[in-house]
Amino acid sequence: MNILDKIIAYKKKEIESISSITPIDKIKEGHRLFQIRDFKNALMGNSIKVIAEIKRCSPSEKDIMIDAKPSLVAKDYEKNGASAISVLTDKHFFGGDLDFIQQVKSAIGLPVLRKDFIISEYQVWESFYAGADAILLIADTLDFEELKNLYDLSYKLGMHVLVEFHSFDSLVDMEKLSPEIIGFNCRDLKSMKTDIRLFEKVYKGLPDCSLKVAESGISNHDDLGKIFKLGYNAALIGTSLMKSGQPGYALSSILNKVYK
Numbered sequence: 001m002n003i004l005d006k007i008i009a010y011k012k013k014e015i016e017s018i019s020s021i022t023p024i025d026k027i028k029e030g031h032r033l034f035q036i037r038d039f040k041n042a043l044m045g046n047s048i049k050v051i052a053e054i055k056r057c058s059p060s061e062k063d064i065m066i067d068a069k070p071s072l073v074a075k076d077y078e079k080n081g082a083s084a085i086s087v088l089t090d091k092h093f094f095g096g097d098l099d100f101i102q103q104v105k106s107a108i109g110l111p112v113l114r115k116d117f118i119i120s121e122y123q124v125w126e127s128f129y130a131g132a133d134a135i136l137l138i139a140d141t142l143d144f145e146e147l148k149n150l151y152d153l154s155y156k157l158g159m160h161v162l163v164e165f166h167s168f169d170s171l172v173d174m175e176k177l178s179p180e181i182i183g184f185n186c187r188d189l190k191s192m193k194t195d196i197r198l199f200e201k202v203y204k205g206l207p208d209c210s211l212k213v214a215e216s217g218i219s220n221h222d223d224l225g226k227i228f229k230l231g232y233n234a235a236l237i238g239t240s241l242m243k244s245g246q247p248g249y250a251l252s253s254i255l256n257k258v259y260k
Helices: 003-021 025-027 071-080 100-108 120-129 146-158 167-179 199-202 221-230 239-243 246-254
Strands: 049-054 084-088 110-116 132-136 159-165 181-185 209-213 234-237
Touching: 003 084, 003 120, 003 146, 049 071, 049 239, 049 246, 071 100, 071 246, 100 110, 100 120, 120 132, 132 146, 146 167, 159 167, 159 234, 167 199, 167 221, 181 199, 199 221, 221 246, 234 239, 234 246, 239 246
Parallel strands: 049 084, 049 234, 084 110, 110 132, 132 159, 159 181, 181 209, 209 234
Antiparallel strands: none
């Protein structure tokens, strides 16, 4: 069993436990506190965009910046050129929390992506009322029908979706779904190692109409430049920024700009 299998097995139990306390019908009666911000539009333009991620720890890196305050990191990211913020909300494996979304939304004006292992309708509704502007769906964790149903529900609620895949085998499903925003993650889910050379290999197979996001393994300005030259619209960067201990400064270095 690889780490993804372990995470999904745990997530299923977690959802079962939470939904027994607060059923989905109760979730649907909630009130969203924040207006939806346009995640897709934030990734468009003539320059490479960065979705800067708030990640406290991970199974592969262990503690990264375990005591980081999401609102402060988000402000730092916004000041230093981020186009959107990704917030890891998985608690058990990544030290996140669903409440981090509200904390971040209250502190900044950028759109916020909820990054988690979303495998159920319950989590989509939960994301909406927590204030997420977009959610991550990982193709490797869902069959095509499940992926499409969760994708369609998210859009019905007004949120965008970043559809992520890791395996070349998923390209057929990506072509069928033709998502507005597609992300290729160059991390091998068995070894947890990254290989940024895969961004070039997979690019020609991505749907023409999709905004394209490169995920994982990007750690410097040269990496970002290569991604941009290939044709990617954006990069999702988290580990290298958070490991620096100064996420905003690290972001400005990668972008090769200094924002006042």
